[in-house]
Amino acid sequence: MNDDQMRDLFREMRDEPLPADSLARVRLAVAERVAQPVRRPFWLRWQVLAAGVVAAVVLVMVLRQPAQVPAPPVVVAKQEPRPVPPTPPQPIVTPQRKPPMRLPQATTRPKPRNTDPLIRLETPDPNVVIFLVADGAGE
Amino acid sequence: MIDAAIMTGMPRTVESAFDEVVRRRETQVLRTAYRILGNWADAEDVAQEVFVRLHRHGLDFAAEAALGSWLYRVTVNLCFDRTRRAKPAEPLTEHRDGSVNAEASVLREEQKQRLMTALARLPEKERAAVVLREIEGLETAEVAEILGSSEVTVRSQISRALDRLRGWMEAR
Numbered sequence: 150m151n152d153d154q155m156r157d158l159f160r161e162m163r164d165e166p167l168p169a170d171s172l173a174r175v176r177l178a179v180a181e182r183v184a185q186p187v188r189r190p191f192w193l194r195w196q197v198l199a200a201g202v203v204a205a206v207v208l209v210m211v212l213r214q215p216a217q218v219p220a221p222p223v224v225v226a227k228q229e230p231r232p233v234p235p236t237p238p239q240p241i242v243t244p245q246r247k248p249p250m251r252l253p254q255a256t257t258r259p260k261p262r263n264t265d266p267l268i269r270l271e272t273p274d275p276n277v278v279i280f281l282v283a284d285g286a287g288e
Numbered sequence: 289m290i291d292a293a294i295m296t297g298m299p300r301t302v303e304s305a306f307d308e309v310v311r312r313r314e315t316q317v318l319r320t321a322y323r324i325l326g327n328w329a330d331a332e333d334v335a336q337e338v339f340v341r342l343h344r345h346g347l348d349f350a351a352e353a354a355l356g357s358w359l360y361r362v363t364v365n366l367c368f369d370r371t372r373r374a375k376p377a378e379p380l381t382e383h384r385d386g387s388v389n390a391e392a393s394v395l396r397e398e399q400k401q402r403l404m405t406a407l408a409r410l411p412e413k414e415r416a417a418v419v420l421r422e423i424e425g426l427e428t429a430e431v432a433e434i435l436g437s438s439e440v441t442v443r444s445q446i447s448r449a450l451d452r453l454r455g456w457m458e459a460r
Contacts, residue, residue, distance in 0.1 A: 150399075150454060150457045150458060151454075152450060152454070155403065155422075155450065155453060155454065155457070156422060158399060158400055158403050159403075159418075159422040159423045160423075161396075161400065162323070162400060162403075162404075162423050163319070163423045163424065163425065167315055167318055167319055167322075168328065171318060171328050171331070171332055172314055172315070172318060174332055175314055175318060175332050175335045175336055175339070176310060176311070176314060178332075178336045179310055179335075179336055179339040179340060179343075180307075182336065182340050183303075183306070183339075183340060183343045
């Protein structure tokens, strides 16, 4: 059998009438199924039910809350300025300045006191006293 | 033309338009399903499902050809689903009217029967490609679109399928 013969057979298959009972069954079944309401799958029905319950709960919670009344407008009465009682004069407090910190100074060794010998000469006049100072050399 | 009138929104109800599409397209859908599946019971189930899906989808198609392609595509996909779930072991038998049988020669009928049996042995993609192009008479580009393949692939599938069919037909 060559390709042309095979194609002739295919063409005859296309032209063959289909069984009338099969077509009728298809048509009837389609009409029945289309007329039925769309049935949701089980899990989808549960989802819809759960969503409904949640929505109902939320609605109840919203309704149970007290209605929010708008706050009354705030009226501010103008008041005369009250006389201010004289306040006693506050003592002026001057901030005390901290004494500046003294830096430690280099300690210097005290100079040795002049240890030159001092000679006191008393005169016959008690008001006159003579002091003689001698230098280190004794002069 | 009638389908085109339906698509353009004639003053008809949606249901009557749908019924008319079913009447006009039931032969195409049932024949395609039967040639791919090889038995009438499964073909009827697939045809039902195709039209139920069409009802859900609606008749909003841009053109007549779009409706035809859509029906072919859904038919082929449902047939593939069915063949993957259960391999048909039922022998292919033609339901023929007595008058048609009387007109056809016995030899011709035998050849057709053998060809149908051989067709059922093909892989599903090759079988669908042969059914759509050789039996339904679609263009290669349309077949490629329906099967989601390229034209080159479809040509290759059909060529390979015809070689196999020829071999099986001559082997007997």
